[in-house]
Amino acid sequence: MLVDFSIWHHHRPSKCAALMATALFSLFYIALIHYFFVRFNFWAYPILGNLSFGGRALFLLFCTVFMFFAFVIGDAFNKLLHSLNRGRRVGC
Secondary structure (H helix, E strand, O other): OHHHHHHOOOOOOOHHHHHHHHHHHHHHHHHHHHHHHHHHOOOOOOHHHHOOHHHHHHHHHHHHHHHHHHHHHHHHHHHHHHHHHOOOOOOO
């Protein structure tokens, strides 16, 4: 990911749109995990079978919050890296 950020300038969507897409992906993924449990009586992540309902909710909430922070950090890093490279001349 770091190599990708340093080589290629990614166009950044609005932060609101990106966070909304991340939230929708999280909800879809959590629903998919529960669908597989209901359908096959098997948790995709075995730790979910050892947790109570409240513990499972907290675990999934923590994972979702972690994903949001990973996005924010990656977005800030991308912005910082390309603002530093903006003044440099590339090529001959």
